[in-house]
Amino acid sequence: MRIKEILDDTRTISCEFFPPRTEDGIPAVIRAVERLKPYSPDFVSVTYGAGGSTRAFTEQITTEIKDQNDLEVMAHLTCVGQAKEEIHQVLERLDEAGIENVIALRGDPPQGDTEFVPAENGFSHASELIEHIRGNFDFGIAAACYPEGHVESKSLDTDLEYARLKVEKGAEFLITQLFYDNEDFFDFTRRAEKAGIDVPVVPGVLPILNAAQIRRFTSLCGARIPHALDEQLDRYADDDRAVRDLGVEYATRQVEELWASGVPGIHFYVLNRSYSVSRILNNLGLPGHAGPE
Numbered sequence: 001m002r003i004k005e006i007l008d009d010t011r012t013i014s015c016e017f018f019p020p021r022t023e024d025g026i027p028a029v030i031r032a033v034e035r036l037k038p039y040s041p042d043f044v045s046v047t048y049g050a051g052g053s054t055r056a057f058t059e060q061i062t063t064e065i066k067d068q069n070d071l072e073v074m075a076h077l078t079c080v081g082q083a084k085e086e087i088h089q090v091l092e093r094l095d096e097a098g099i100e101n102v103i104a105l106r107g108d109p110p111q112g113d114t115e116f117v118p119a120e121n122g123f124s125h126a127s128e129l130i131e132h133i134r135g136n137f138d139f140g141i142a143a144a145c146y147p148e149g150h151v152e153s154k155s156l157d158t159d160l161e162y163a164r165l166k167v168e169k170g171a172e173f174l175i176t177q178l179f180y181d182n183e184d185f186f187d188f189t190r191r192a193e194k195a196g197i198d199v200p201v202v203p204g205v206l207p208i209l210n211a212a213q214i215r216r217f218t219s220l221c222g223a224r225i226p227h228a229l230d231e232q233l234d235r236y237a238d239d240d241r242a243v244r245d246l247g248v249e250y251a252t253r254q255v256e257e258l259w260a261s262g263v264p265g266i267h268f269y270v271l272n273r274s275y276s277v278s279r280i281l282n283n284l285g286l287p288g289h290a291g292p293e
């Protein structure tokens with residue numbers, strides 16, 4: 001089923017996983033998905049890696065989740081390092097495997113590079129990939145957006161304009177980059193509405209698992225850690241369990257406020273660690289997503 005149809009019908013909970021580096025890591029990813037199945041996620045998604053075999057694993061895991069776990073899935077796809085024809089072939093395989101939803105992304109520059117360079121005969125921006133998918137396939141299409149602006153964008157306004165372009169080219173809903181101050185999300189959705197973006201904007205939430213990791217992630221993607229949260233991270237920095245508990249507590253409050261504000265759904269960046277997300281969903285007991293007794 002296309003996710004847009006699910007969003008038309010209900011407020012969604014979705015969970016994002018990433019493919020392992022080697023094939024023997026696949027069962028662990030599937031187990032992480034299965035641990036969240038009792039919470040009835042409306043769909044799960046699998047990210048697209050920087051290259052090689054992990055990309056094949058995205059296709060493999062997405063298909064396995066759909067066929068064997070009876071969950072709706074969304075495959076991530078980027079423009080990094082692949083010519084248009086190669087990306088077209090990936091889309092053909094996803095289509096043949098019965099995958100109905102993709103999130104179309106540009107992707108980040110490879111590690112060590114500061115600038116995104118399109119592959120020879122490749123796509124330069126997510127909007128071009130979206131246009132290609134819309135013109136050649138019948139997938140439900142999502143795209144990314146950035147409440148605090150994308151790291152490379154010149155201004156919030158130009159970034160928003162490109163988000164609008166992705167919708168114009170065929171993105172049916174948007175999922176945000178992680179953020180830790182809900183005001184950034186509320187401000188973004190107000191600006192998006194004003195700019196004529198009329199598709200659901202689903203907030204992406206990453207429960208903090210580790211202090212060093214979240215500082216690295218936020219600095220890479222240009223997200224801000226609010227001062228009070230930063231101080232708490234400092235206090236517990238050497239105690240991973242305390243940081244994880246803080247992450248669960250913080251994300252619970254964040255999601256509670258977002259849900260109360262009427263968001264169309266919540267997209268959890270699970271990072272293949274289902275425990276924190278299951279605790280958050282237990283804490284919240286969201287209607288239709290209450291989870292195990």
Ligand SMILES: Cc1cc2nc3c(=O)[nH]c(=O)nc-3n(C[C@H](O)[C@H](O)[C@H](O)COP(=O)(O)OP(=O)(O)OC[C@H]3O[C@@H](n4cnc5c(N)ncnc54)[C@H](O)[C@@H]3O)c2cc1C
Nearest residue numbers: 047048076105106107108125126144150152153162175177
């Ligand atoms: C929900 C979500 C899922 C993600 N999943 C993955 C994943 O699976 N794999 C992965 O590698 N990465 C993933 N990412 C990260 C993403 O690839 C990076 O944030 C990347 O740097 C930008 O991707 P984009 O699709 O937003 O690109 P674009 O929409 O192409 O934007 C990239 C930059 O170019 C600018 N821009 C856009 N269009 C134009 C234009 N026409 N002319 C000039 N400038 C333009 C934008 O303002 C922005 O600064 C994900 C991000 C999110 C939020």
